[in-house]
Amino acid sequence: MKPAPFEYYAPTSVAETVALLEQHGPEAKLLAGGQSLVPLLNMRLARPTVVVDVGRVAGLDYVREEDGALAIGAMTSQRTIERSELVEQRLPLLRAATRLVGHPQIRNRGTVGGSIAHADPAAEYPAVALALDAQMRVAGPGGERVIEAADFFVTYLTTALEPSDVLTEVRMPLLPGGAGWSIVEIARRHGDFALAGAVVTLSVDSGSIKDPRVVLFGVGATPIRVREAEERLAGESPSEALFTEAGKLVSEVIDEPLSDIHATAEFRRHLAGVMAQRGLAEAAGRVA
Amino acid sequence: MGGFEFPKSIDDLPVTNPKWVGRPVKRVEDPQLITGRAEFIDNVELPGMLHCAILHSPHPHARIKSIDMSRAAAMPGVVTTLTGEDAERWTRKSYTTPEGWGTYVLATDKVRFVGEPVAAVAATSRYIAEDALELIDVEYELLDPIVDAFAAAQPDSPKVFDEHENNIMYQRKFTWGEVDEAFAQAGHTYTEKFRWHRVGANPLETFGVISEWDLVEDTLTCRGSFQTPSYMAMGRAATFRLPSNKVRFIGQPHGGSFGGKGGGRGTDITAMLSRKAGGRPVKWIEDRIEYLTAGGSQAWDRHYEVSIAVKNDGTVTALRVKLLDDLGATAEGFGATGAVKPMASFTGCYAIPAAEYDLTLVATNKLPASPYRGMGPPPHNFVLEQMMDIAARDLGIDPAEIRRRNFIPPDQFPYIIPSGNEYDSGEYEAALDKVLEMSGYEELRNEQEEARAQGRLIGVGVVSTIEPGVFDWNAYTVIGTRGIGIPEGVNVSIDTMGKITARVGFALEGQGQYTVVTQLLADYFCVELEDVRVVMADNLSAPPNFGPGGSRLGVAITGAVLGAAQRLTEKLVKVAAKLFEVQPEDVELLDGELRVKSVPESKISVRNVVGIMLNRSDMLPPDVDPSPEATFAWTAPGRVEPDEQGRVKSYLTAANACHLVMVEVDPDTGMVEILKYYIADDCGTRLNPANVDGMIQGALAQGVGAALLEEYVYDENAQPLTASFMDYLLPTIHEVPMPEKASLVTPSPFTPLGAKGAGESAIHTTPAAIMCAINDALLPLKVRATEVPASPNRVWKLIQDAQQQ
Amino acid sequence: MISQRDIRLTVNGVSYEGSAEPRMTLVDFLRHELGLVGTHVGCEHGVCGACTILMDGKAVRSCIMLAAQADGADLMTVEGLAKDAELHPIQQAFMEERGLQCGFCTPGFMMSIHELLQTTTDPSDEEIRDALGGAICRCTGYESILKSVRNAAAKLRAST
């Protein structure tokens, strides 16, 4: 269980990284924390001939508040997020999500950018990104551009990034004051990838729900936003019955979910509803 | 044995105040392990060593049309390559039980499971060796995969072995007592089907080996993580047609085994590669994917149909078990013994007078089954205990009470069960009472009532099981193993400085047996633990031995150590007798001194007697040679061949445990949460209570895994779907409960010091207990979980089906 | 032919220089190039935790890192715990509480615990579970490991 041979580069700037990726084309693979890529290399399921390690690129490791959002450098470790006071105070949803990512040893190495770029359908960060309308800042051969979360997650392990693109920053908008949020998931063991999970945000304005967001993960090929459920919730007054109904709706409307040895599509469909319902109840409980 | 009288209890040791035996002394194994210095096999580097990588079949069933090794062989760094042709030339097909279901270590005519070794290379690094595998060209002709056990057992099924008539490896119905009559007369009979999916050992260290074939002397030396080095050595001698004293096996400390270390194939492949590479040592470290898909990893793939006959008062009068066990592609590696071992404790803790075992072992295109801790009874106990609960529910008897009514009473021991094994001793009711008291059983039931009233699914399982201890080959005679008795030997010597060395034939594996040997000798000769050292001897230097397995080593090595110590003492006594000018009968060993029995001042230390033996030939009695050492090999007494119905006294001891577990099932997700766990355990005298406790807790974790998480999955084409630890789920610190434990001590009348086999431990009980608790939780829904593991998907589906009815 | 890379790093306070193919994992480099064999390999895909070491003070899986990624880093392995004959409090605690059986996973566990106890001097059971949840021990059933951590924490508190 050893990787196939590859050349290795350790550029020190984003420009150099992009140039290397461009030079080597689709045979090249970018390496961040390696917590998803190196297992695949070891199993020879990923076989790049060139590995470009962004670990030595300066200036991609930061969290700061800018214009109502947290701007997070792509190479910021998940552990840094977990321990950031800024994140805890300004976007506790992101901290809660982080604590569900693997284990401390994984989070010590795994990066925010890596998780989002890897786009595992059961991963927490992509779901949070979608729920918050995050923006991905990307450096590519043609310069910089920004991709909206809604356009970013294309399908299973596939994003809108081109082979020579480097994700440099993720901007996670802050929730409006008083908004409720939750991230809930069910996994076979603590720390495992979720069989199904939900990220929910909502506000309550004079007794009725405003701007609800219901995003599921672990269910489809990408994180999925369930607009039907959001429409059903908007303007209603929060109640257990309403959340149960929304959960049912989620189970009904989502596309055929993934099926694997841990959960059939039928079970995931059901769990999606349960997670949505539980997520809604928890988020409503946090509304200030 | 040999006229030996073994001390029956710790108090009988030749020491006034035993300081070590029976106490939780620190382990002598630990310093090297916690500093990272223990010499695990992958730490060993030999000069000129090459690295092996194995090409495994991607197909479950296919004919090999051609193999072209030329591109791989030509790759820089590759020294030699190997295929089935070499295996055919140099080896015999694997020895199997049942006989005749073996293959060569590398596929020759066809492949029979995904993961079967097809070719191998030896190269200057593992990286290069794996690169070379990609240059091997194999052409396969695909055959229909055989994956369903029931279909495989049909006469029209495609065949795993063309030379056999069908895929039935073994079929036999054992009847013990008047079973039909009992069922005909029973007030109540209950029948249920159960499914236990494949689980397995998964030690944290996979198998590894370094083989070295000396071409000049034609000797083979293998170092590796062998659970049973001397048996492996004998097997290799037979496989390679080598004189057995030309095969040397050195056991390295290893990172657990639990029966699942396997290794026969890897050993033979590296041996042949070394032979082809001019004798250079060749190392193979099985990687985790290889372990999971092609190693000694998988056990117990079972389909049960079980019936019990019960009287109105809850007395069980007969048990019928029909088992179809899917052994996978071959019968190598003793996987089949797991289906026979339940005969050693067939009727559990209960005085059920009649029983029947209808056993079929079938071949399919899955990985050949291996042994795993417990060796087969855990699924059997699971089905038996579910049946007890089913009867209890129907008859309105509390689950604890129905067990109490059926327990073998303490005054009936030794007790012979219908399947022939003899239980040595037991206090089953006392263990049950202990657990009920610890848990506050009545209160738990009240809590459960309240929870149920709120619509919560809470359940309590209470289960008593037997752990057969000290296995003997005669337990498996019916399936083709040979021999009666398993010698476990030790050599003990004392040097001029009074230091003691014990040589054993097994390596460190985790159970703490070196510590037990140290404790025994330190008390026997009344010295400090530091004065004793235990060393591993290779198969050519060690006395006859087997090593760990079948909960036997603790008892067996105790017998061996006490026997050797006694033999050594007899020599010392003679020397001392001459010195004091008395008869040997007048001299005894006590508190580390040889004393004249009637004259307390006439005494001399063991160390000084040894000094005399080694340095004063003039003072030696004529019949004593100057060698202060002795060897003793212990084997269980009174073992014989089975009778015509397979009945035999096989396992010498019967430990008992009672577990009580409370769970909550989440009806929306099917997740099972363990809320409370209590254990009362009785394995006789505890030589080192901390060792025993460690076995219980570790086996409990494995039981939790088996009940809730672990499962080897194959798809309908016999492709394994659990090739990584992301898919085969081992319990972590989050999933394993920390139970309240109590111990009872009912010594065995049959063993030295009264200890019973205790190594397999809670895995016999935990899966049964958890499943009983889940079914208790599901009771209001009138559904029953009969499939293990009770994954969330399965449990949810059951609930779902119930709600839709 | 792919060129070797020079790698310089510090392990347990000692500087090492070596070279490795870019594809070589850090654990293989430690074990087979530097001869630091106390760190073990259990799964090579980051799940079991046997290969856990400290990199710049943080517990990481050395089987899913390339040696090249650790160039210039300051590492600690199990070999760095004891000072000559004096065992580290974590090691003492493991011996006292029976925190190990076969001992194969133990170096990895001790490294994760080392990281935990650097920042959390009196961890709750929940914090201990959280820190160790990603590591597998197949022998002990974790109870004695939990006790070892409590014991080690107490020892370390007493010594400061």
Ligand SMILES: Cc1cc2nc3c(=O)[nH]c(=O)nc-3n(C[C@H](O)[C@H](O)[C@H](O)COP(=O)(O)OP(=O)(O)OC[C@H]3O[C@@H](n4cnc5c(N)ncnc54)[C@H](O)[C@@H]3O)c2cc1C
């Ligand atoms: C045992 C274990 C458990 C885990 N559990 C979870 C879990 O529960 N939830 C979860 O979400 N994750 C989990 N992970 C995955 C972990 O979070 C990874 O860290 C993460 O998915 C990838 O981040 P990384 O920095 O390690 O990226 P890498 O592994 O280095 O890269 C992953 C992919 O993203 C690409 N990439 C990385 N960075 C960039 C960039 N800046 N620009 C463009 N492309 C880039 C790489 O080319 C590669 O294809 C687990 C991992 C392990 C080993």
